[in-house]
Structure formats: C-alpha cells, structure tokens
Amino acid sequence: MPKPTYQTLEEIQIRKEKLQSDIKQENDQIGILWRTLFAPQKASSKGELVASLVSNSITAIDGFLLMRKLIKTYGFLFNRKKKKK
Numbered sequence: 895m896p897k898p899t900y901q902t903l904e905e906i907q908i909r910k911e912k913l914q915s916d917i918k919q920e921n922d923q924i925g926i927l928w929r930t931l932f933a934p935q936k937a938s939s940k941g942e943l944v945a946s947l948v949s950n951s952i953t954a955i956d957g958f959l960l961m962r963k964l965i966k967t968y969g970f971l972f973n974r975k976k977k978k979k
Contacts, residue, residue, distance in 0.1 A: 900906045 898909070900909070
C-alpha cells in the first residue's frame, strides 16, 4: 500500500481528524465488547446459581495455584538480597 502524500497542512489536519474519529469509534466498540464479556450473568434458577458459584470458585483457586507456582518457579527474579546480621 503506497503512503499517502499530502500537499497542504489542511490535508494533514483532515487526515488527523479522521484517524482520531476512527480510533474513538474502535475504542467505543472495544468498550462495549469488554463490558459484555465480563458482565455477570444472571442465573435464572438455583441450579444455575450454584453452578456459577462453583465455576467462579474453581477459577479463583486455579488462579491462586498458578500464581503460587509462578512465584515458586520465578520468585528469585523478585527477591532482594537479604543482609546477614
């Protein structure tokens, strides 16, 4: 794709405004998708509520275990040298 050539400052300003509006529009779309992705789902029955709680609990435990494993494996990167007394 060839680079566009601009002859005047007005052409540059018009292109800049178009790019800014495109960025804002895409940012709004990303925000909508993000909210729909992470919005809590309403459980319509007690069974779905329990399943949701169990799923969230398993996810939290899995995240904790992953963090623990990563710290155990790569924790030496973050440890400061301890002073001996």
